[in-house]
């Protein structure tokens with residue numbers, strides 16, 4: 001057998017062992033009871049159902065205290081990858097604790113959210129590829145932009161009062 005083939009077989013066997021071992025180290029789960037507790041954006045801003053459904057389908061999995069995990073989250077390294085996105089996503093924006101932000105900061109986050117959705121940066125492309133319900137239509141973009149704008153105006157006015 002050629003040296004290359006021996007090397008390849010060892011490499012594949014080694015990879016299989018590592019992947020097998022990886023299954024014993026699942027990441028901690030983001031498993032709060034709800035994404036919409038008393039401190040959540042949903043509780044504070046009381047969005048209409050279409051906005052709420054949109055956030056639930058497209059954003060909560062990475063930007064709230066509760067992730068609805070697909071089955072493959074139990075398989076490593078997929079679960080680790082997801083845990084990393086959830087950690088970074090919540091650090092940037094946690095919709096379950098939106099109320100801890102002041103009115104101005106809330107308004108700014110709404111603007112970031114609108115821009116991220118309008119520019120197609122959010123939800124992450126890989127997420128939309130795996131979750132058909134999180135594929136954003138032109139109508140959803142427009143609906144979301146209109147809502148964030150209206151709330152932002154309200155927030156800024158409230159902050160000045």
Ligand code: HEC
Pocket residue numbers: 055058059060061062063084085086088089092093109112113114116117122123124127
């Ligand atoms: C698959 C996970 C995932 C989903 C789903 C997701 N995001 Fe994110 N989001 C992230 C990650 C990770 C970051 C942090 C990126 C970084 O640190 O550079 C982020 C960052 C952001 C930011 C901060 C950008 C900034 O400039 O600070 C906003 C706003 C945002 N996301 C909005 C949304 C909205 C709105 C949705 C739903 C329409 C959404 N995201 C869906 C993972 C996700």
